[in-house]
Structures are given as structure tokens and as C-alpha cells.
Amino acid sequence: MLFDLSSTPIAVDFLRQGMMSQDCGGFVAFEGWVRDYNEGKAVLRLEYEAYAELAILEGRRIIHEALDQFPIKDVRSVHRVGLLDLKEVAVWVGVSAIHRGEAFDACRYVIDEIKSRVPIWKKEFFADGTTAWTRCQNCAGDIGNK
Amino acid sequence: MSPPEPLVRQVRLRYFAILREHAGISCEERETTSTTVEELYGEIKEEKGFDLEKEFIRVACNGDFVDLDCSLADGDEIVFIPPVAGG
Numbered sequence A: 001m002l003f004d005l006s007s008t009p010i011a012v013d014f015l016r017q018g019m020m021s022q023d024c025g026g027f028v029a030f031e032g033w034v035r036d037y038n039e040g041k042a043v044l045r046l047e048y049e050a051y052a053e054l055a056i057l058e059g060r061r062i063i064h065e066a067l068d069q070f071p072i073k074d075v076r077s078v079h080r081v082g083l084l085d086l087k088e089v090a091v092w093v094g095v096s097a098i099h100r101g102e103a104f105d106a107c108r109y110v111i112d113e114i115k116s117r118v119p120i121w122k123k124e125f126f127a128d129g130t131t132a133w134t135r136c137q138n139c140a141g142d143i144g145n146k
Numbered sequence B: 001m002s003p004p005e006p007l008v009r010q011v012r013l014r015y016f017a018i019l020r021e022h023a024g025i026s027c028e029e030r031e032t033t034s035t036t037v038e039e040l041y042g043e044i045k046e047e048k049g050f051d052l053e054k055e056f057i058r059v060a061c062n063g064d065f066v067d068l069d070c071s072l073a074d075g076d077e078i079v080f081i082p083p084v085a086g087g
Helices: A012-019 A052-069 A100-117 B017-023 B037-048
Strands: A003-006 A026-033 A041-050 A072-080 A082-085 A089-097 A120-126 A131-133 B009-014 B027-032 B058-061 B064-066 B077-081
Touching (some): A012 A072, A052 B064, A120 B017, A131 B017, B037 B077
Parallel strands (some): A003 A072
Antiparallel strands (some): A041 A120, A072 A089, B009 B027, B058 B077
């Protein structure tokens, strides 16, 4: 498993345990959490929807890019799909390396690329009863408003 | 001599997220005379009333990303990908 989708809570401790290695001096993990507000509005929960086949293909490409570009030992990532409550882990990225610097750099690369390239969408459910697909709301004809 | 009939292609469309909600369906088979995915998006956008301009979408054909000017072939599975927001 290099990159995968999960419809159940991400087993963070299990993932970390699976990457422990005596030839690595550092491990960096990023967790994206469900936050209770966005753009000034109170958020109650989120829903992630994925185009699963392509999300996994593109996610694994990103992992391989990180392995090619950074001198790291291992890198893995899991992204949630489905309904998530506040404080749940939406995405997890873990990187192990001989030295910490490369692990930080690779972790940043992977999460940034996942957010911009992998076909996963986030729907926010607000406290005022409205919902919104993040990043899709201002993509109508008014290009200047994007 | 009359011009040749435009070639009709049978394609399968899958919809996700905001486009799935706007279309009211997750997938459909349709016949189209569009020759590129860009032309097909124009056709679908008009029919379904999508307000997402083509500048904001990416397209997948048969499970991988393609450019908007990619030619359509009979049997293609096309997905129009609205702006992604993982993480």
C-alpha cells in the first residue's frame, strides 16, 4: 500500500508502526483534520467523494515521484472517503528517511500534490443548513472571481 | 453530392461531486457527434445546465487524464473532473 482510499477511520498508529525501520533516523507524518469552520462559516461535518480508480492511480504516481525526487526510505498515504465528523483524520501522509530534512520535504511535496491533483472532492455541511463543494462554488462564468 | 453524415460515437459518461449533483445521475451512455472531449463537454454543459466553465475542469478518458483536445473514440469512458479538493 503506497496510496489508498479508506471508507473507515485511518489507523494512524498501525500505519506508523508499519513504517518503523532501524535504518531510518527520522519519520515525518502529516494529518489533515476535519476543522469546525471554513471561510467564516461553522462546519458540522464533511463528505469526501473520490473518482476511486483515478485517485489511486494519481496518488501512487505522486508517491513514486517523491521516492524518485527525495532520498527517503519509505512514503505512504491514505485518504478518507465518505462522511467524516469533526476532528477525524481526513488524510495521512507518512515519510521515513535517514535524515529529517528529506522526510519533511517529501511529506510537504506529497500532501501538496495530493491536494492539487488527486480527484477527490470535499463537501462541507455548514451549521446554517447549507452545503458547498469546496473550490467549485466560484467556478461559474465569472472567471475573475475564482 | 451531400456532405457525409457525421460519425456518431457511443460513449459512457460518469459524473462526480458537483457535476453528479447537477446532472442528477452518476453515469450515462450516450451517442454523440462531438469529435473531442472539449466539444463533448460543451454539449453536456449546455444540455445539463452546468455552470462550471471548461477552464476549471480536467478530463479523464478510460481511466487516465487527457487533454481537452483529445479525440473521442467509440466506447470511450469519459469523466469531467471539477476542481479537486482533497486533504
